[in-house]
Amino acid sequence: MKRRRPVRAVVLLSGGLDSTTVLAAALAAGREVHCLSVDYGQRHRAELARARALARLLGAAGHRVVKVDLSAFGGSALTDAAVAVPKGRSTRTMSREIPVTYVPARNTVMLSLALAHAEVIGAEEIHVGVNAVDYSGYPDCRPEFLAAFGKLARLATRAGVGGRPLRIVAPLLRLSKAGIIRLGTRLGVPYGRTTSCYDPVRDRACGRCDACQLRRKGFEEAGLPDPTRYVPAGRWRR
């Protein structure tokens, strides 16, 4: 019997909790995983080094970093040092408005780059940690956005004119943060090595930005210990 080659997948890996869980899930499903991290001029660039280490640790077949200078456009607290990262927002009302941490068209740009990579290496799937439940109110985290991108991807590439079909896989789309953490814990994700914070102080998470709050709440709801190293209380600098 001829051995089929494993399905090849590009995983968009930021080094955060969500995308690392996606990486672990793709590997557990037997995919040959090629990670892609996007250096988009984000303030929290420590995550690129974490992404590289996590890709190696978990056993990805490859990891690539592509640079795109989204900070040239400005308009987001994540790429523009003049805009402050909001702290202490309520996790209950977070998703009702688009916060200043929203990076314009970020997921569209990142998925486009994943598409370019997928096309060159002949990958059949793009895996992405987009989540529509415990999210921060970004428009490009909604299921209808992903469906539209999937359609675009099939039309945009060689796949669209007779090649292999390309699938967008978003395994976390309808999970709560606690559900994501439970899934990743079953898969052995070393969450202590992932980073979610928008505004870390050295290698410590701030504990108060949207990402830190959602993460902390997720561990609480999952009833699991939170291995994140936070800045000690009372040592606030901003």
Add this chain to the structure above:
Amino acid sequence: MKRRRPVRAVVLLSGGLDSTTVLAAALAAGREVHCLSVDYGQRHRAELARARALARLLGAAGHRVVKVDLSAFGGSALTDAAVAVPKGRSTRTMSREIPVTYVPARNTVMLSLALAHAEVIGAEEIHVGVNAVDYSGYPDCRPEFLAAFGKLARLATRAGVGGRPLRIVAPLLRLSKAGIIRLGTRLGVPYGRTTSCYDPVRDRACGRCDACQLRRKGFEEAGLPDPTRYVPAGRWRR
């Protein structure tokens, strides 16, 4: 009576024949034009300088260059020095296969960046010189691709959650190269200052790559003089 502000548009400007015609058409239609050029690691980077000069000369309100390193992926003659630019292909059969000058997901990536820019500056339109007639067989030049991107753009951005709707405008989509040249000539486009060649030698066009051949044929069919400066015949280096 209150004066309305002009419709704000992002024009993707490469400095080539097509996108410069799009710029002229947008200005003639009274748009406030913000040009965006993408430095994607292309070999023919002279076009970025031309784009900047053309944006100023024609009267755009702004011009921005955003860098994205598509050459990191390889796979195209336009970004990978190891892949030769094909010369002397027949313009009649060009569109039947995808050539090595195809840059994976290029239009998806460039439109995504235009979307980011449009969102930050509050533009209502993105104008792009995509053409589905005299094209080189790229999948991301088809009308259904553009329609899919328009849908994605509306879902991806603030516009998708209650903001202004965003339109993708492709005025050249169904024009022949000769038709584009006739339109641009009426609008006063200085075609001698535009550059289309994939493989120029200093500031001269090679005359034999797909882009040069389509351009030359366009001027012939339009019955207009071709102001392009070509490499003198017999001075071939590759």
